[in-house]
Amino acid sequence: MHESAPRRSAARKPTLAEAAVATVPVAGAGGPAEADGEREGGGREVGRRSWWGAAFATPHSVGLALFTVVPILASLVVSFMNWPMIGERSWSGFANYSKLFSDPIFWVVVRNTALYVVLYVPLNLVVSLGLAAWLTPRIRHRHIFRVLFFIPTITPLVANAVVWRMLYQPDGLIDATLQSTIGISAPNFLADQQWAMIAVVTMSVWAGFGYNMLIFSAALDAVPENQLEAAQLDGANAWRTFWLVKFPAISPSIFFATMMTLITSFQVFVQPFLLTKGGPGTATETLVQYIYNTGFQNQQLGLASAGAWVLFVIILGITAVQFLGQKRWVHYE
Amino acid sequence: MSSSTRVFRPAERVIGGHVGRHSAGKRVQPAQAAGLVPRVRHAIGYAILCLIALIFMAPLIYMVATSLKPDADVFTTPPTLWGSELRWQNYADVFSYQPFGRFILNGIVVAAVGTAINVSVAAFSGYAFSRLRWRGSSLVFMLFLATLMIPQDVLVIPMYVMMQNLGWVDTFQALIIPWAFTALGAFLLRQFFLTVPQELDDAARVDGAGTVRTFFEVMVPLARPTLAVLAVFTFINYWNSFLWPLVIVNDVNAHATIPLGLQAFFGQQGSEWSLVMAASVISMLPTVVILVLLQKHLVRGIVTSGLGGR
Numbered sequence: 001m002h003e004s005a006p007r008r009s010a011a012r013k014p015t016l017a018e019a020a021v022a023t024v025p026v027a028g029a030g031g032p033a034e035a036d037g038e039r040e041g042g043g044r045e046v047g048r049r050s051w052w053g054a055a056f057a058t059p060h061s062v063g064l065a066l067f068t069v070v071p072i073l074a075s076l077v078v079s080f081m082n083w084p085m086i087g088e089r090s091w092s093g094f095a096n097y098s099k100l101f102s103d104p105i106f107w108v109v110v111r112n113t114a115l116y117v118v119l120y121v122p123l124n125l126v127v128s129l130g131l132a133a134w135l136t137p138r139i140r141h142r143h144i145f146r147v148l149f150f151i152p153t154i155t156p157l158v159a160n161a162v163v164w165r166m167l168y169q170p171d172g173l174i175d176a177t178l179q180s181t182i183g184i185s186a187p188n189f190l191a192d193q194q195w196a197m198i199a200v201v202t203m204s205v206w207a208g209f210g211y212n213m214l215i216f217s218a219a220l221d222a223v224p225e226n227q228l229e230a231a232q233l234d235g236a237n238a239w240r241t242f243w244l245v246k247f248p249a250i251s252p253s254i255f256f257a258t259m260m261t262l263i264t265s266f267q268v269f270v271q272p273f274l275l276t277k278g279g280p281g282t283a284t285e286t287l288v289q290y291i292y293n294t295g296f297q298n299q300q301l302g303l304a305s306a307g308a309w310v311l312f313v314i315i316l317g318i319t320a321v322q323f324l325g326q327k328r329w330v331h332y333e
Numbered sequence: 334m335s336s337s338t339r340v341f342r343p344a345e346r347v348i349g350g351h352v353g354r355h356s357a358g359k360r361v362q363p364a365q366a367a368g369l370v371p372r373v374r375h376a377i378g379y380a381i382l383c384l385i386a387l388i389f390m391a392p393l394i395y396m397v398a399t400s401l402k403p404d405a406d407v408f409t410t411p412p413t414l415w416g417s418e419l420r421w422q423n424y425a426d427v428f429s430y431q432p433f434g435r436f437i438l439n440g441i442v443v444a445a446v447g448t449a450i451n452v453s454v455a456a457f458s459g460y461a462f463s464r465l466r467w468r469g470s471s472l473v474f475m476l477f478l479a480t481l482m483i484p485q486d487v488l489v490i491p492m493y494v495m496m497q498n499l500g501w502v503d504t505f506q507a508l509i510i511p512w513a514f515t516a517l518g519a520f521l522l523r524q525f526f527l528t529v530p531q532e533l534d535d536a537a538r539v540d541g542a543g544t545v546r547t548f549f550e551v552m553v554p555l556a557r558p559t560l561a562v563l564a565v566f567t568f569i570n571y572w573n574s575f576l577w578p579l580v581i582v583n584d585v586n587a588h589a590t591i592p593l594g595l596q597a598f599f600g601q602q603g604s605e606w607s608l609v610m611a612a613s614v615i616s617m618l619p620t621v622v623i624l625v626l627l628q629k630h631l632v633r634g635i636v637t638s639g640l641g642g643r
Contacts, residue, residue: 052544053467060458061473063450063514068480071491078491134382147628148386151393154624154631155617156573158592162599162613163396166606171408173395180411206389211635218636267486270575274596288486288576295490296580308487315484 079306085299096306106307108282109290112197116286117265119201120208124261128209129254132216133242146217150210157207161274164203165190168275190276196284204271212257219253220246251330259322266315287311393617400424400611407606423611430602432586433615436594440619443508443590444571450513451567452560459522459556460548464534474523477516485512486576493580503583508590512571518563525559526552562634565627569620591616 082092100106131149135142152160167173168189175186189199223246231241247254269288272278278285287307295304395414399407400423402416427433461467462474492511493502501507529552537547553560575592582588585597595616602608624631 050465050467053461053465053470056457056461056465056548057467057470057473060454060477060514060516060519063454064477064480064516067492067495067511067514068483068488068516069476071488071495072480072483074494075487075491078494083494131385139382140379143628145382145386146632147624148390150631151390151621151624154569154573155620156575156592156595158573158575158595159613159616160392162595162609163392165599166399166610167392167395169408169606171410173391173412176408176410176412206392214632214635218632263484267484269486274599291486291490292576292580295493301490301494305490308490312484312487316482319482 075305075308078302079309081302083300083302083305085296085301092302096303097310099303100306100310105282105285106290109285109287112283112285113266113268113287115197116201116204116268116284117262119197120204120265120268121258121261123201123205124209124212124265125254125258127205128212128257129216131209132213132220133246135213135217137221146214149213152207153210157270158274160207161203161271164199164206165275168199191280193280193283196276196280200272200275200284203275204265204268207271208261212261215253215257216250219250223249248331252332255322255326255330259319262318262322263315266311266318396610396613399607400614402607404605404607420607423607424615427598427608427611427615430608431594431598431612433594433598433612435586436589436591437615437619439505439588440572440590443505444568447509447513447571448564448567450509451515451518452564454514455518455522455563456553456556456560457548458519460526460552462519462523463526464529464552465544474519477519480516481520489576489580492577496581502581503588505588507581508578508588509571512574512577515567518567521563522556522559525556529555558630558633562630565623565630566634569623572620591619 079096080091080093082090082095135145139145169175170185170188174189178184178186187195189195227245227249228241231245236244267288268286269292272284272286273289273292276284278289288311291304291307291311294307295301395412398414398416401419401421402423403418403420406413406416458477462470462477488511496502496507496511499507501510533551533555534547537551542550572590573592574590575596578588578590578593579596582593585593589597595612598612599609602612
């Protein structure tokens with residue numbers, strides 16, 4: 001307990017002081033309480049700092065506890081209850097989950113959501129990576145291209161969806177263009193079983209890839225120049241340089257982007273909700289829309305919570321699989 | 334300020350394309366000097382890129398053009414960019430059909446208050462998690478990180494029940510408070526404060542400043558760029574949020590923000606496409622202005638922390 005001497009010289013040798021602080025047990029963390037009181041100046045400062053730390057973190061922690069931790073636990077409880085919007089609530093055990101799993105519509109929306117993810121995620125990644133690789137610093141006005149491709153990412157998704165609704169309309173921009181150029185009329189994209197999901201995915205990729213493009217673009221800019229030169233000296237062409245040098249170098253960014261895109265795409269709601277209302281029939285109804293309908297149209301909050309937890313578990317599972325799989329292709333320096 | 338720019342070096346290089354356009358132009362020189370074939374190839378590539386950008390922008394260009402057409406000119410074959418007249422009246426009509434001015438004002442109030450709360454609590458907690466030593470610090474921080482895994486959609490139902498119990502359904506506080514405490518800001522600011530040299534704390538302490546004064550007079554000014562990044566993204570998230578307002582707002586004319594207002598307008602005036610497009614332009618304009626003015630902050634936020642993903 002002779003650390004008080006070096007600690008008083010804190011002003012002149014800050015690194016030492018820091019080291020000392022690190023070795024002194026934080027007040028109340030283990031050391032006898034009276035030892036803390038005996039110490040001069042510095043000792044009391046540790047005690048005071050300890051108090052301030054908790055105080056500084058309190059507003060955020062309380063808010064997060066009230067509005068995230070409590071609701072998530074509550075939703076687990078609610079998912080085991082019969083909980084209508086208005087009226088008697090009662091314990092129902094696994095009834096909501098068995099009802100969910102025996103509802104054919106539930107499996108349809110799970111399939112639709114999976115189909116959306118399977119189409120959207122690879123398309124998004126290919127387009128964003130391709131354009132990021134294309135927009136090298138040699139491209140003139142690249143910052144203008146970047147801003148353009150980023151616009152739909154930042155504007156309200158509702159507005160983007162409304163615009164595309166007009167493009168997809170019979171006699172809309174796409175249909176009218178096809179009619180006047182090659183003389184055939186386009187399918188009624190949003191009302192056609194085969195086309196509706198493709199239409200939703202196309203609009204989503206258009207609206208969403210700009211974000212990943214920026215991430216990849218920044219990562220590509222950070223690839224060390226000498227590695228690229230070495231590859232060129234070895235006679236590698238642009239294609240090989242990309243796959244052998246750039247791709248491994250930016251693989252952590254690709255991993256991050258893949259994960260974020262996967263997680264958010266499982267929660268797709270706005271695009272089908274505005275473009276097709278989930279239709280035709282249930283052809284584009286997704287999990288989140290099912291949860292929304294169950295909870296706020298049919299007013300069965302218990303059943304909706306069970307659906308939300310299924311979604312949560314799916315997302316957690318996918319994330320875990322991603323993390324386990326990353327060793328095989330992600331290279332950290 | 335200088336230390337903070339040093340921290341964000343990689344992001345700065347991204348914007349380098351913007352700042353150092355002349356140097357980028359110079360780098361093209363060797364390719365041009367190499368001969369006619371590479372030069373032509375480069376030009377063709379550039380033309381294709383411009384074409385892709387044009388096709389990409391077509392929906393937005395067509396939106397603006399349609400918003401200025403008389404309704405009778407909207408669906409024509411072959412499609413035309415301009416109608417028989419430029420009908421600015423469409424915009425006035427939008428505001429008279431639905432209180433879009435009110436929606437914009439609601440959006441600004443909700444987003445600004447929510448952002449102010451989020452940035453403030455995150456500044457405090459980020460400082461607590463990085464520079465102050467206290468019992469349970471790392472455990473609480475782990476819990477903060479864990480909450481980032483929870484999708485908003487899972488929270489919507491219990492949050493609605495909670496708002497019912499508080500009597501907050503269809504109020505502004507219900508739009509603001511539930512999402513004002515997301516943990517991302519704490520993480521972002523912790524990362525920033527960890528890069529601030531310890532000497533600065535110690536110097537302030539020698540000058541007799543306590544923890545609170547050190548925080549307000551040394552740390553907060555230093556963190557201003559990071560706070561700005563967090564503020565921009567939080568604001569945009571609030572501004573664009575749709576599912577929660579859809580669930581919690583009953584009186585659209587009084588409490589809707591832009592996305593919900595636009596959806597309601599679309600439901601009522603859905604067949605008058607020129608008006609719907611004018612409403613869409615109005616909805617997009619504020620975020621496009623933010624993008625053009627603050628692209629530096631936005632790019633920095635995305636690159637350094639993966640904020641704002643969709």
